[in-house]
Amino acid sequence: MAQVVLQNVTKTFASSPQTAAHKGVKSPKTIASRPVLNRISLTIEDGEFMVLVGPSGCGKSTLLRLISGLEMLTAGDIWVGDRLVTRLPPKQRDIAMVFQSYALYPHLSVYNNLAFGLRRSRAVNKAQIPERVHSVAKMLQIEDLLTRLPKQLSGGQKQRVALGRAMARNPQVFLMDEPLSNLDAKLRTETRTQIVSLQRQLKTTTIYVTHDQTEAMTMGDRIAVMNQGEIQQIAPPLELYRQPANRFVAAFIGSPPMNFLPVTFKANQLVHPAFAIALSTEWQQALTRYSQQTLTLGIRPEHIEIGQKPGAIPATVTHLEALGSETFVIATLAEDQAIQIRVNADQPVAIGNILQISFPLPLIHLFDPVTELAIRP
Numbered sequence: 001m002a003q004v005v006l007q008n009v010t011k012t013f014a015s016s017p018q019t020a021a022h023k024g025v026k027s028p029k030t031i032a033s034r035p036v037l038n039r040i041s042l043t044i045e046d047g048e049f050m051v052l053v054g055p056s057g058c059g060k061s062t063l064l065r066l067i068s069g070l071e072m073l074t075a076g077d078i079w080v081g082d083r084l085v086t087r088l089p090p091k092q093r094d095i096a097m098v099f100q101s102y103a104l105y106p107h108l109s110v111y112n113n114l115a116f117g118l119r120r121s122r123a124v125n126k127a128q129i130p131e132r133v134h135s136v137a138k139m140l141q142i143e144d145l146l147t148r149l150p151k152q153l154s155g156g157q158k159q160r161v162a163l164g165r166a167m168a169r170n171p172q173v174f175l176m177d178e179p180l181s182n183l184d185a186k187l188r189t190e191t192r193t194q195i196v197s198l199q200r201q202l203k204t205t206t207i208y209v210t211h212d213q214t215e216a217m218t219m220g221d222r223i224a225v226m227n228q229g230e231i232q233q234i235a236p237p238l239e240l241y242r243q244p245a246n247r248f249v250a251a252f253i254g255s256p257p258m259n260f261l262p263v264t265f266k267a268n269q270l271v272h273p274a275f276a277i278a279l280s281t282e283w284q285q286a287l288t289r290y291s292q293q294t295l296t297l298g299i300r301p302e303h304i305e306i307g308q309k310p311g312a313i314p315a316t317v318t319h320l321e322a323l324g325s326e327t328f329v330i331a332t333l334a335e336d337q338a339i340q341i342r343v344n345a346d347q348p349v350a351i352g353n354i355l356q357i358s359f360p361l362p363l364i365h366l367f368d369p370v371t372e373l374a375i376r377p
C-alpha cells in the first residue's frame with residue numbers, strides 16, 4: 001500500500017518533443033502543440049479511493065497510462081510511496097491496471113488468467129499461487145468459473161475476472177480505466193458497490209477513471225474533476241456538489257445539470273429580464289467589484305422552490321419527464337429563458353401550466369463572467 005504523488009505531470013504527443021528538448025532546440029511544432037495533460041499535481045493518499053472524472057478526451061486514460069508506465073512523461077514526476085517511478089518500466093512499479101476491455105487471455109482458463117501474472121512475478125512464491133487464486137476467486141464469487149474460458153463468460157463475469165487478476169497480484173496501487181462501461185445499467189450499479197466494498201477490505205490505493213459523474217459521486221473518497229488536460233477541482237463528492245470551484249465543475253457534477261442564467265448585479269440585486277433577486281449583505285459585499293456587470297447565476301433543478309410567494313417568478317411548463325419517483329420539468333421564463341426544475345412526483349403538473357418558482361438565496365451559485373470561477377459570499 002502506498003501514497004501516489006503526481007508532480008507537474010505533463011504529456012505532449014508531438015513529433016519528438018524529447019529529442020527537441022534534449023538538443024536544446026525548441027521546435028515550433030512542439031511549442032505549438034497543446035499538452036494533452038498540463039502540469040497535473042495530485043496526491044492520492046495511502047488506501048484512498050480517488051476518482052478521476054471528466055468528459056471524453058480530457059486525458060484520463062493518458063494519465064493512468066503514465067502512472068502505470070505504459071506511456072512516458074514529457075515532464076514531471078510520479079512517486080509511489082517513497083519510490084520515484086517516473087523512469088521505471090511498468091513491471092517494476094508494483095501497480096495493477098484494469099481496463100474497460102478486460103484484456104483477458106482468450107486461450108487461458110479463468111484460473112490461468114488469474115494465475116498468469118503471479119507465475120511471471122519474481123516476488124511471488126510459486127507454492128502460494130493456488131491459494132491466492134482461490135482466495136481472490138472466493139472474494140469475487142467466481143469460484144465456479146475457474147475452469148471456463150473467457151468466451152464462456154458473461155460481460156459481468158469477465159469484468160470480475162479482470163478485477164481478480166489485478167487483485168491476485170496484491171499490488172501497491174490499482175488503476176481502473178472505466179471498468180464498468182461495458183456492463184448494462186443494473187450490473188453496473190451492483191459491480192460499483194462491489195468494487196467499493198472490496199477496496200475498503202483490501203485498502204489498496206486506487207485510482208479509478210470514469211466519464212460518469214454518478215459513478216464518481218458514489219465511489220470516490222475524493223474526486224478530481226478534469227477538463228482539457230487540467231484538474232479543475234479536487235474534493236470529496238458532496239463538496240464538489242455544494243461548492244463547485246467553477247462553472248465547469250458546477251455543470252459537470254449533478255444530474256440533470258445546474259441551470260445557468262445571465263444576471264446583472266445592480267442596486268444590490270441580481271437582475272434578469274424575467275426577475276430580480278434581492279441579495280444579503282454578505283453577497284453584496286462579495287460582489288462589490290462586479291457592479292453593473294453581467295454574471296452567471298447557477299441554480300440546480302432540485303433547488304428551485306415551487307409555490308406562490310412574494311417575488312416568485314412565473315414559469316410556463318413546456319416539457320415534462322415523469323420518472324415516477326420525481327418529475328423533471330422544462331419551463332420558460334420571460335424572454336424565452338429556459339429552465340429545468342425538479343418537481344415532487346405527487347405534484348400535478350401539465351404542459352402549459354404556469355408554476356411560481358423562486359431561487360433560495362443560500363442555494364444559488366454565482367460565477368465570474370471572465371474566469372468562470374465561483375464567487376463566494
Ligand code: ADP
Pocket residue numbers: 013036054055056057058059060061062063
Ligand atoms: P480520455 O481517456 O479522457 O477520454 P485520452 O487520455 O484517451 O482521454 O485522450 C486525451 C487526448 O489525447 C485526446 O485528444 C486523444 O486524442 C489524445 N491522445 C491519446 N493518446 C494519443 C496518442 N498515442 N497519440 C496522440 N494523441 C493521443
Ligand code: MG
Pocket residue numbers: 060061062
Ligand atoms: Mg479513456
